[in-house]
Amino acid sequence: MNWHAIKAIYRTEMARMMRTVVQSIVAPVLSTSLYFVIFGAAIGSRITEIDGVSYGAFIVPGLIMLSIMTESISNSSFAIYFPKFSGTIFELLSAPISYIEVVLGYVGAAATKSVIIGGIILTTASFFVDINIVHPFLMFLFLILISVSFSLFGFILGVWADGWEKLTIVPILVIMPLTFLGGTFYSISMLPQTWQTVSLFNPIVYLISGFRWSFYENADVAVGLSLSMVILFLAACLGVVWWIFKTGYRLRA
Amino acid sequence: MQPVISIRELTKTYAGGFEALKAVDLDINKGEIFGLLGPNGAGKTTLINIVCGIVTKTSGSVTVNGYDNVTDFRQTRSRIGLVPQELPTETFETPYNVCRFSRGLFGKPPNPDHIEKVLKSISLWNKKDEKILMLSGGMKRRVLIAKALAHEPEILFLDEPTAGVDVELRQDMWNVIQSLRETGVTVILTTHYIEEAEQLADRVGVINHGEVIVVEEKTKLMRELGKKELVLHLAEPIDTLPVGLGDYRLELGADGSELTYHYDTKGEHTGITALLGALHEAGIRFNDLHTSQSSLEEIFVGLVKKGA
Ligand SMILES: Nc1ncnc2c1ncn2[C@@H]1O[C@H](COP(=O)(O)OP(=O)(O)O)[C@@H](O)[C@H]1O
Ligand SMILES: [Mg+2]
Numbered sequence: 001m002n003w004h005a006i007k008a009i010y011r012t013e014m015a016r017m018m019r020t021v022v023q024s025i026v027a028p029v030l031s032t033s034l035y036f037v038i039f040g041a042a043i044g045s046r047i048t049e050i051d052g053v054s055y056g057a058f059i060v061p062g063l064i065m066l067s068i069m070t071e072s073i074s075n076s077s078f079a080i081y082f083p084k085f086s087g088t089i090f091e092l093l094s095a096p097i098s099y100i101e102v103v104l105g106y107v108g109a110a111a112t113k114s115v116i117i118g119g120i121i122l123t124t125a126s127f128f129v130d131i132n133i134v135h136p137f138l139m140f141l142f143l144i145l146i147s148v149s150f151s152l153f154g155f156i157l158g159v160w161a162d163g164w165e166k167l168t169i170v171p172i173l174v175i176m177p178l179t180f181l182g183g184t185f186y187s188i189s190m191l192p193q194t195w196q197t198v199s200l201f202n203p204i205v206y207l208i209s210g211f212r213w214s215f216y217e218n219a220d221v222a223v224g225l226s227l228s229m230v231i232l233f234l235a236a237c238l239g240v241v242w243w244i245f246k247t248g249y250r251l252r253a
Numbered sequence: 254m255q256p257v258i259s260i261r262e263l264t265k266t267y268a269g270g271f272e273a274l275k276a277v278d279l280d281i282n283k284g285e286i287f288g289l290l291g292p293n294g295a296g297k298t299t300l301i302n303i304v305c306g307i308v309t310k311t312s313g314s315v316t317v318n319g320y321d322n323v324t325d326f327r328q329t330r331s332r333i334g335l336v337p338q339e340l341p342t343e344t345f346e347t348p349y350n351v352c353r354f355s356r357g358l359f360g361k362p363p364n365p366d367h368i369e370k371v372l373k374s375i376s377l378w379n380k381k382d383e384k385i386l387m388l389s390g391g392m393k394r395r396v397l398i399a400k401a402l403a404h405e406p407e408i409l410f411l412d413e414p415t416a417g418v419d420v421e422l423r424q425d426m427w428n429v430i431q432s433l434r435e436t437g438v439t440v441i442l443t444t445h446y447i448e449e450a451e452q453l454a455d456r457v458g459v460i461n462h463g464e465v466i467v468v469e470e471k472t473k474l475m476r477e478l479g480k481k482e483l484v485l486h487l488a489e490p491i492d493t494l495p496v497g498l499g500d501y502r503l504e505l506g507a508d509g510s511e512l513t514y515h516y517d518t519k520g521e522h523t524g525i526t527a528l529l530g531a532l533h534e535a536g537i538r539f540n541d542l543h544t545s546q547s548s549l550e551e552i553f554v555g556l557v558k559k560g561a
Binding site: 002004005007008010011012015016018040086087088089090091092093094096097098248252253 | 327330333344347352354360362400
């Protein structure tokens, strides 16, 4: 294991993010506040409570998920796509590192940033509503596992994408709809039966549900199932990254 | 001597079906400066990139210090530094930071003294904290050289290092190469500027259409494949060659005041004595003469033409 390489990648990636610190911190604070104003105030005045939780507090886990998923994907996909695009990837390919170092470095940095952003959103939200977290340890575990999985997913996306359009289209066309339809702003149980069934095919439902359970102990699906889904997704992404480096897919001619 | 790099029956067929390397065999000796010469598209970059791990081989084997470059890639890659042909550089980083990054990436613990030494040797020290984006093309190449040296490689690949490079940088680069050689670093440079190989390389390999045509010590190559020529400056210009000299394939130049005779040092007899006798008989006097050996360039052009 090449620890110096992991440190070098992680440090450089964190520094890159720090250069855009304003946009990485201000953006989530601003968007969270906006969500609260729009959803919390406008909708919250009509839906007061869901399963005994005030609507404002109910949407907090979903908002955090929404941000860390999109942030994880965009950070790590960009981190690997840009060197590919500019040609600096030659150095990674010629370095004595395997997928382990690359994943720990790039994905580790992207996930770190996501976790930090999750914390920022949680703090921002606490200015608007009362939040009590019933299972803080589980909450943190979900936060980390989901940040890591989606950073891995973003990494795969960045390797796969051969143009800027593809890089942006997947988050917009796939992840955003699935997240919005995944119960960020509502409970699945509020939907008609057919749509409840359809929703169960949306993997993000499981993530948001499990994460919300760690806050308020109310969930659309059993928390054990949620955790299993997260781990399954994580394992699948790891498998794909391992395969990418084994075969050199879209990295080595 | 045990070669530091051993390439055996290496082939590469790119995804499109193009056969860029056809069973290449090549040994690089420890501590030598090896010049890989070949016209554009010959397969030089492909060969280097396979050794470094950037391109996957189709078949054959590459070993570095006895380690296979695929199964033992950590052993082989940590020993190698590469200055690529293109100039891909990080834009928002500084030369100092990218060097520190490269060193770490190749598994070496931090060493600010070494990075300072490298940056100074390539005249980048005073630019170490500027954004690479703001540097000129020549400076970017310096950054790439510094990056390649940041992890103290035992083997350095320079892919077309002087393509489009100013005199000053070329000089810096040659100085760096010389001092690396003194510390026992093996240097492999590809070029289609023969002058470079001629000045720097100990051995030269010529590659064309994905095949290594010849590998030889530079001096030997020049001696063996090189033609020599004898130029005679005539005392009085002549219009045409006297009939008796027809067998010598002489060239009459410089308004009839210069005669050039080509001969082969390897040949049984050079024919010089006979020629001089014939000239004397024909009554042609000369007041000066000199001989010269053909440059590597002429040899190279000859070889590549023959192979085409
Ligand atoms: N990624 C690639 N895909 C397909 N063909 C390639 C690729 N890279 C290089 N080639 C082809 O392989 C041949 C050798 O290229 P290269 O090794 O770059 O030559 P050189 O460095 O000697 O100029 C060229 O004909 C080039 O077009
Ligand atoms: Mg080339």
